[in-house]
Amino acid sequence: MNLLSITLIGVGLSIDSLAASITTGACSKNIRLKHILKVASFMAFFQGTMPLVGWLIGSSFKSIIEDYDHWVAFFLLLGIGSKLIYDGIIGSSDEMNSNPTKNMLLAGMAIATSIDAMILGIGFGLIEINIWLAMLIIGSTTFLFSTIGVFVGEKLGNKINKGIEIFGGIVLIGLGLKILLEHIYY
Template sequence: MHLFDIVVIAIGLAMDASAVSMAAAACGYAKDRRAVFRLAFHFGLFQFMMPVVGWILGTGFVSYVRAVDHWIAFGLLVFVGGRMVREGVADTGDCLHRDPSKGLTMVMLSFATSIDALAIGLGLAVMDVNIWYPSVLIGMITCAMSVAAIGIGKRVGAVLGNRMEIVGGIILIGLGLKILIPALFTVPDLTI
């Protein structure tokens, strides 16, 4: 597999994490360096680990993961996004209710945005590609794109005010739909 191919895959995989990072920053959740580090580190770490896990599981597990991966990602993103929208609507002028760079929310977001990386790892196992180089590159690119997205999100949040929590929640729900809808309308391969 060529470097260009790996970089394109990495950028594609990092888009969801970048969108979540931007939304979190726009809501004021990434105010200090520690929060920025937590977001970028966790997204990068999960994007690194999931292809490795997929590669280790190998081809015998592909059908099970493909059957439910979109539902898991959709459920987690809608849960977190719905909570953000609900809190934004009930907001009394303060956007910051819960920090998505901490605790279970951070783990859920990291997992939900990296499920597709698990499938990439399974695909690389089928192609007999050594997983370590692509996984490290995917993790590093995701981390860098998350940091850049946080910088953009901070500017957007300052311009649009503290109701960005609603926008952030809608973005997460949209990401969930983006994962779910194509999976629902994909014709399964019935060849044996």
């Protein structure tokens, strides 16, 4: 597999992380560079290492994992999205109760948005590919997209503010539903 193909795969895999990062930025109050880098690092780490996990699992488990990966992603994003909606409903307009840059929330979003990368890694095990180069490109692309996403989300969040947690929760649930429906119908 050539460098261009791996880069295009990295861009495709980064789109879900971009959406989750925009939501994180929009739901965060007073976000700083360290928060942006933290979100981008979580997303890049999981998106970059999941192909290795899939590659190590091997093609013999592909049918088992494919049967459930979309459900895992859906329920993780449904849970995180529901919490954001709940916090948005019970919280006041000046103070956001949830902190989407908490480690557990970030890990949940990062895992949910990188399950496809693990399945792709299983496919990588069937072809000749430099898995380390693929991980580096996928992780770097995700880091870049997530950094931009948090920044854009933070700018949108400051302008919209009221109800942004509800909107963010809806976006994450929608992302989970998209993953679920893509796997069920395609």
